[in-house]
Amino acid sequence: MLQMNRRHRNRRPVNAEINITNLVDVAFVLLIIFMITAPILQGGVEVELPRSSASPITASEAVIVSIASDGRVFLDQVEVTEAEFPTAFAAFMGDQAGDRPVFVKGDRNVPYGRVMEVFGMLKDLDVRNVSMVVESKES
Numbered sequence: 001m002l003q004m005n006r007r008h009r010n011r012r013p014v015n016a017e018i019n020i021t022n023l024v025d026v027a028f029v030l031l032i033i034f035m036i037t038a039p040i041l042q043g044g045v046e047v048e049l050p051r052s053s054a055s056p057i058t059a060s061e062a063v064i065v066s067i068a069s070d071g072r073v074f075l076d077q078v079e080v081t082e083a084e085f086p087t088a089f090a091a092f093m094g095d096q097a098g099d100r101p102v103f104v105k106g107d108r109n110v111p112y113g114r115v116m117e118v119f120g121m122l123k124d125l126d127v128r129n130v131s132m133v134v135e136s137k138e139s
Contacts, residue, residue, distance in 0.1 A: 073118060101131060
C-alpha cells in the first residue's frame with residue numbers, strides 16, 4: 001500500500017488545457033478550400049450578362065443553360081448542339097424535367113433570335129419554369 005501511494009505522488013498532474021493551434025490550422029485550411037471552390041461551384045459558362053434592375057433569384061437545384069456570344073449553347077458547362085440538346089437535357093434532368101427551374105444565361109452580344117431559339121427548344125421539352133439571368137445594375 002505504501003508503494004502504491006508513492007507511484008501516485010510521482011505522477012504528473014493532468015493538463016486540462018485545450019491546444020487550439022491545431023484547431024485554428026484546420027479552420028484556415030478549410031477556409032482556403034472553400035474560397036477556392038466557391039467560384040467553381042457557380043454553374044454555367046462565363047458570359048457577359050445584360051444589366052437589369054430585377055431582384056436577385058437563388059436556386060441551388062437550378063439547371064443553367066448558357067448561350068455564348070458566338071451562339072454556342074452550353075448545358076451547365078458542356079457544349080451541346082441543337083440536335084443533341086433534347087437528349088442531353090432529358091438525360092441531365094432525369095425524372096425532374098418539369099419541376100427543376102432552368103436559368104438561361106444569354107451573353108449580351110448574342111442575337112435575341114438565338115435566345116428565343118433556345119427558349120423554343122426548352123418549350124418543346126415541356127419545361128415550365130424558365131428564367132432569364134441578368135446582371136444587377138449596381139454591380
